Amino acid sequence: MITVDEALQRVLALAGPVRTEEIDLSDALGRVLAEPVHARLTQPPFNAAAMDGYAIRRTECEQTLRVIGEAAAGRPWTGDAAPGTAIRIFTGAPVPDAYDRVAMQEDVARDGDTIRLTQQSENDNIRAKGHDFVEGSSFDPARPLTPRDLALIAAMNVARLTVARRPRVAVLPGGDELVPPGTTPGPGQIVSSNDLAIASIARLAGAEVDVLPIAADTEESLRDSFARASRADLIVTIGGASVGDHDLIGRVTEGMGMERAFYKIAMRPGKPLIAGKMADAAMLGLPGNPVSAIVCAELFMRPLLAAMQGLPQVERVRDGVLGADLPPEGSRQHYLRASIRHEDGQAVVTPLTSQDSALLAMLSSADGLLVRPAGDPARKAGEKIRYIAFD
Numbered sequence: 001m002i003t004v005d006e007a008l009q010r011v012l013a014l015a016g017p018v019r020t021e022e023i024d025l026s027d028a029l030g031r032v033l034a035e036p037v038h039a040r041l042t043q044p045p046f047n048a049a050a051m052d053g054y055a056i057r058r059t060e061c062e063q064t065l066r067v068i069g070e071a072a073a074g075r076p077w078t079g080d081a082a083p084g085t086a087i088r089i090f091t092g093a094p095v096p097d098a099y100d101r102v103a104m105q106e107d108v109a110r111d112g113d114t115i116r117l118t119q120q121s122e123n124d125n126i127r128a129k130g131h132d133f134v135e136g137s138s139f140d141p142a143r144p145l146t147p148r149d150l151a152l153i154a155a156m157n158v159a160r161l162t163v164a165r166r167p168r169v170a171v172l173p174g175g176d177e178l179v180p181p182g183t184t185p186g187p188g189q190i191v192s193s194n195d196l197a198i199a200s201i202a203r204l205a206g207a208e209v210d211v212l213p214i215a216a217d218t219e220e221s222l223r224d225s226f227a228r229a230s231r232a233d234l235i236v237t238i239g240g241a242s243v244g245d246h247d248l249i250g251r252v253t254e255g256m257g258m259e260r261a262f263y264k265i266a267m268r269p270g271k272p273l274i275a276g277k278m279a280d281a282a283m284l285g286l287p288g289n290p291v292s293a294i295v296c297a298e299l300f301m302r303p304l305l306a307a308m309q310g311l312p313q314v315e316r317v318r319d320g321v322l323g324a325d326l327p328p329e330g331s332r333q334h335y336l337r338a339s340i341r342h343e344d345g346q347a348v349v350t351p352l353t354s355q356d357s358a359l360l361a362m363l364s365s366a367d368g369l370l371v372r373p374a375g376d377p378a379r380k381a382g383e384k385i386r387y388i389a390f391d
């Protein structure tokens, strides 16, 4: 069995080149730029008033000044700015070149068409031309675009973007025991829950997801599901990855020509994970146990979807301290469902009472995963450990 780190490297190698498309800025929330954006103008495009008040000359701030015009946002003032004058000005208006300060109206006494400053301030209240960005500046954040990024790109006057195409993920649940949520299970049946979780993790990671109907435990039914997934960049099967007579994923994918990257990892839960390439698509065969499937999706599918969009890998493992004594660890790297509380600037991570990989209520109540290396010796509460927080 290979290690988790080795497995992750092999999974990332399945990503292939980033596929791109051009979209409207209005559709770009959460998308990843494939090419830098370049500002098409300078912002602010002129020296702009930052306050409502009067444009004056710094050298004349002790004098009585005559108000000779008005400038508002979108309505610049043009005229002859003689000495001893001021312009009534509003926030966002261009400050005429002759003036170099905006006195806030709260600091000004007005009498007819003259003003005097009642309060002196060193603040010019002018946003200099290009103070935000200048024409040609490049913007290329290595993360999904945020609402704040969209505002910046809009201000740069860029309306079309080249982004990574959303990876197309096909989720293939399978098993004779499964029925969709809302259906009454027959004898020996349970409700399929993993597909929704896996699809949701993929969607949050930027993918466009198609969840296929539950396949039966026959080679024919599985082959039919794979055929329906032919447009996918990533095919994710759930269940049937282990060694039982009805665990058919390994056999069917092999028969369909999958180039296997690995099968089985020294990891708990998640040992029977399968990974490889089927034609142009990457393939992950997640174990069926719900916790195993979800932990594998967090640890392998998420990074793979990030790589498919050209995103850098994010290190999610952090340092914390153990909240309870632990016995020695076995031969697989263990991801224990845990509560996390923050105390004295430290994350105190305590494993939950049961680590059975079928328990969804336990997983749902967990704040994250305590990561224990294979062969880790017995540990005492208070010792340093590593963990991953759920987001």
Ligand SMILES: Nc1nc2c(c(=O)[nH]1)N[C@H]1C(S)=C(S)[C@@H](COP(=O)(O)OP(=O)(O)OC[C@H]3O[C@@H](n4cnc5c(N)ncnc54)[C@H](O)[C@@H]3O)O[C@H]1N2
Pocket: 173, 174, 175, 177, 178, 190, 191, 192, 193, 194, 195, 238, 239, 240, 241, 242, 243, 244, 247, 269, 270, 271, 272, 286, 287, 288, 289, 290, 292, 357
């Ligand atoms: N003899 C051995 N048996 C098992 C081994 C082993 O090494 N030797 N490994 C165990 C481990 S570890 C895991 S994990 C499971 C994984 O098995 P499969 O991937 O083949 O999964 P299934 O057998 O199809 O299902 C396991 C379990 O999960 C439930 N399941 C499956 N799909 C869903 C779904 N969409 N929603 C909810 N629950 C699902 C399924 O009903 C089973 O209860 O194998 C161990 N066995």
Ligand code: MOO
Pocket: 267, 268, 269, 270, 271, 272, 287, 289, 292, 357
């Ligand atoms: O590895 Mo299985 O995934 O322990 O339940």
